[in-house]
């Protein structure tokens with residue numbers, strides 16, 4: 001069965017430029033919003049991912065982030081609050097050849113859409129979900145979100161929030177995502193690399209983008225991103241390289257077998273050498289180390305990791321679905337008349 | 350309903366219709382016994398209708414009143430419209446089943462009882478103070494046959510090596526054997542059916558066959574049963590099979606896939622009594638059907654809308670509570686104008702209500718139950734086999750008019766069954782689905798996703814089509830460009846255009862045919878699953894010379910063009926429904942001046958013909 005009546009003679013992939021992915025509608029985010037940096041990186045990255053423009057679909061829910069598809073010159077669906085993964089799933093299962101992106105926010109993906117979020121990750125559908133995490137509700141003008149810090153004061157929590165926040169990469173890993181990464185709006189090149197890696201991954205991909213909302217939660221990430229502290233507060237996970245951080249790159253992560261935990265060490269102190277450090281490997285089948293790394297963001301004294309936590313290839317939901325369809329066709333043929341007639345029929349003359 | 354020819358008891362009597370009800374514990378296998386006997390009746394060429402009635406609990410405590418499971422079958426040599434009001438024959442496997450069902454048995458009807466099950470403990474569980482089988486009024490009112498089915502089954506299986514529990518599971522075949530003898534059904538056919546059923550557990554083939562044969566022999570030798578023959582019916586020539594409404598719905602969608610050559614996508618979440626549609630379609634993969642069991646009701650319809658955006662012929666199946674959860678999504682499907690079929694197999698509500706019992710109380714939810722101005726076509730199937738045609742029709746309308754469509758069925762139609770005349774695939778009407786392939790504006794230089802044709806339908810352009818990249822979504826769109834628009838006048842125009850488009854669907858709604866004279870004293874107006882009962886009541890009343898006619902609505906929105914004129918021809922209009930008067934309310938709004946009388950039953954069961962006849966005679 002086909003889903004298109006198009007003459008699909010394979011045509012060469014056009015050479016795209018950034019502007020080929022701009023819809024011509026001017027984004028209406030507030031000046032200085034981190035979302036501008038994200039759309040800029042997406043439009044810069046797509047020409048290099050090797051997929052035709054008409055085969056890329058952006059799906060979104062509700063919130064500032066979710067206006068995203070309107071600004072992209074691709075097929076797009078701006079759907080309901082929290083429900084984008086559900087649409088994306090149906091689209092991907094029925095049209096596996098499309099590249100499907102979900103653009104979402106922390107409230108959209110983790111509050112009203114929490115159920116769909118964990119299930120799209122669990123199924124390992126080849127859907128790329130980019131979550132703009134500004135730790136606040138922007139479009140409804142400033143309420144706590146599921147990623148807002150404990151005790152945060154907002155319009156809906158004037159005395160401070162009594163709710164503990166989610167750690168989104170931990171949640172995605174727990175749900176079984178096969179690609180999990182984190183990046184920051186002010187790190188354009190890093191974000192571009194994460195987007196490209198997600199585009200190349202086959203399976204559920206989750207990218208958390210730390211995104212500043214200058215209107216309702218300004219400076220949410222300055223304690224990490226300030227030039228003066230950035231090197232000490234952020235650790236960059238780079239494939240195959242020891243996990244080091246700090247201005248001079250001398251601090252690193254070591255796995256302590258006695259405590260079964262990560263510890264921060266300094267190269268050159270107490271006999272520590274680079275050989276002692278954990279070497280980053282996102283392709284481990286077992287996600288335990290990825291969990292430890294993702295958990296660091298909430299641990300006092302530990303740097304916050306950015307980069308790819310996990311990148312594992314497993315059969316995807318849509319691959320297995322279509323394999324079953326093809327197998328069944330081979331085994332049973334698919335004669336509709338036979339199906340209609342069934343086994344127990346009788347004839348009246 | 351049976352008309353028995355006068356013949357001596359020892360001879361085979363000819364009857365034209367019989368209603369049998371099998372009742373027992375959930376674990377007694379009554380659904381199986383019922384369906385097996387139904388198959389035998391179908392193969393004998395009888396017309397029939399069935400109605401299973403089972404508890405919501407999967408394994409209710411043995412012997413309890415709420416664990417009673419039943420299966421009613423009406424078969425005959427004439428046209429069968431309903432599963433029958435009251436049974437002529439009641440087969441009761443334990444005291445609880447007897448207690449729940451004896452009041453329904455026709456006076457003079459036959460009662461076959463597994464007397465072994467009437468132990469002190471079982472009587473107590475059923476709340477009987479004394480053994481009803483010893484009650485002289487029972488013997489006076491009914492033809493009672495007490496059969497020691499448990500002991501006879503055990504005797505048949507002596508030395509088989511089966512555990513006593515396994516022996517107990519064969520007991521229903523004893524009852525089936527008796528009925529096979531009573532209604533002159535071929536034994537060999539059932540022996541083969543048993544071999545087929547237990548093909549994967551061959552050690553149970555012989556024991557079940559033995560018990561079945563023992564039951565048959567018991568009927569023959571005990572000489573206490575009358576023997577009947579029900580001649581074949583005069584159905585329209587053709588090849589038939591028995592289908593439930595849920596299976597027929599699934600078949601209808603699979604047929605759409607074949608006729609169009611497109612993928613049919615079902616996104617669904619399990620819910621009683623709609624789940625079988627998902628089960629059946631999941632097993633039709635080789636026919637172009639893709640099924641997706643979503644994480645919840647919302648994702649069920651959400652995935653379907655996503656698939657529809659991608660060009661699939663999308664549907665979702667649910668029941669009342671699920672329909673409520675899907676309402677926001679239906680609004681999105683209305684505003685994005687994407688084709689989609691939402692099947693609602695109605696059950697007793699509100700809330701969890703009575704999941705396994707039938708009702709027609711989602712009517713107003715289907716017509717109006719969305720936020721904003723969001724009309725959509727609503728179609729209601731009228732019988733189990735009609736679910737096949739309705740599923741195809743609903744999808745055809747959805748695609749032709751680029752709109753979500755609600756298809757209403759109900760628990761009675763979904764689980765009930767009747768013969769289905771198998772169509773020849775090659776003779777089914779063509780069903781072509783075309784997507785937009787080129788730009789449609791400014792001499793083919795631009796694409797406008799909301800540029801409509803003369804019927805007000807917008808183009809369906811799907812991902813993968815170069816040059817037609819566009820965005821759809823829940824925000825109101827400019828009536829031409831499809832860009833987000835907050836302009837009030839544009840919104841008003843879009844609201845009115847969407848509404849007019851749905852009104853235009855009336856061109857595909859066939860005119861109603863009046864059953865009976867086109868004028869008279871009273872018009873019965875029914876919709877959905879009550880068709881059979883109401884038509885049968887109309888037949889009874891017309892045979893009595895009453896000036897009563899009947900129209901049946903399959904299309905609820907838009908209503909057939911000629912309904913208004915038909916209503917004017919009658920002094921009174923009566924709307925029988927399995928709800929508290931929703932269609933009557935709707936008709937009052939649609940046809941000011943018409944004030945239908947109501948006949949409402951909300952007891953989880955189909956309307957009884959005699960009750961409706963009584964009501965009509967009362968108001969005439």
Ligand code: SF4
Nearest residue numbers: 029030033064138213
């Ligand atoms: S409210 Fe915040 S997140 Fe939303 S557009 Fe404005 S700055 Fe960006």
